[in-house]
Amino acid sequence: MAEFVRTRDRRRFEMLFQRHKRGVLAHLRRYVRDPARAEELAQDVFLRVYTTKSYTPDTRFRTWLYRVATNVALNELRRPEHQQRLESMDAKAEGAPGSREALPNPAPNPEGALAGAQLAGRIHGALAALPENQRAAFLMARQDALSHEEIAHALSTSVSAVKSLIHRALTTLRREAAQALTESPEGVPS
Numbered sequence: 145m146a147e148f149v150r151t152r153d154r155r156r157f158e159m160l161f162q163r164h165k166r167g168v169l170a171h172l173r174r175y176v177r178d179p180a181r182a183e184e185l186a187q188d189v190f191l192r193v194y195t196t197k198s199y200t201p202d203t204r205f206r207t208w209l210y211r212v213a214t215n216v217a218l219n220e221l222r223r224p225e226h227q228q229r230l231e232s233m234d235a236k237a238e239g240a241p242g243s244r245e246a247l248p249n250p251a252p253n254p255e256g257a258l259a260g261a262q263l264a265g266r267i268h269g270a271l272a273a274l275p276e277n278q279r280a281a282f283l284m285a286r287q288d289a290l291s292h293e294e295i296a297h298a299l300s301t302s303v304s305a306v307k308s309l310i311h312r313a314l315t316t317l318r319r320e321a322a323q324a325l326t327e328s329p330e331g332v333p334s
Contacts, residue, residue: 157193157194160193160205161190164206164209165186165190167288168186168189168190168209168210168213169182169183169186170287170288171210171213171214171217171283171284171287171288172185172186172189172213172216172217174283174287175217175218175220175221175279175283176217176220176221181220185213185216185217185220186213188216189209189212189213189216192212192216193209193212203297204294206294207290207294207297207298208297210284210288210290210294210298211297211298211299211300214280214284214298214299217280218276218280221276266320266321266324267317267320267321267324269320270316270317270320271317274313274316274317277299277301277309278309278310278312278313278316279313280298280299280309281295281299281306281309281310281313282309282310282313282314282317284298285306285310292306292307292310
């Protein structure tokens with residue numbers, strides 16, 4: 145990347161783009177959940193990469209790239225027209241079937257499938273309701289497999305703050321899962 149910034153060689157940029165486009169797109173899709181909008185945001189990320197003059201080689205390119213992508217995604221989520229109204233998580237789970245990925249459920253009965261879908265809906269809702277930094281740190285750690293140091297750099301915070309953010313996110317998600325399981329009359333069959 146440092147060589148690209150210095151020379152502006154399009155072939156180098158094309159190599160960077162081909163190597164990282166899938167990861168960046170997947171990262172953005174976890175934030176916006178709209179594939180078309182995620183693609184637009186990915187274009188914005190790579191446009192910023194192409195036009196940057198501020199990259200310094202003391203940072204790993206992948207870490208810097210995910211910092212740019214995370215900032216673009218968080219800016220998108222802050223826009224008023226993209227703010228979603230919070231609804232009851234139960235109402236969303238009972239809503240349009242197929243709008244969420246269901247948890248794998250080996251039980252063949254419909255009640256077990258419904259309970260699994262409701263649990264998945266509640267977990268997705270709890271993840272979406274997390275504060276931005278918690279959600280960003282959690283997704284970068286669990287989905288993008290970034291180290292705590294890389295996440296700290298991407299979020300402009302300390303490693304201990306990243307560990308705390310991930311811990312709080314996990315605590316919230318576990319609490320939501322436990323509550324969903326205790327509220328379910330029959331629980332999720334195993």
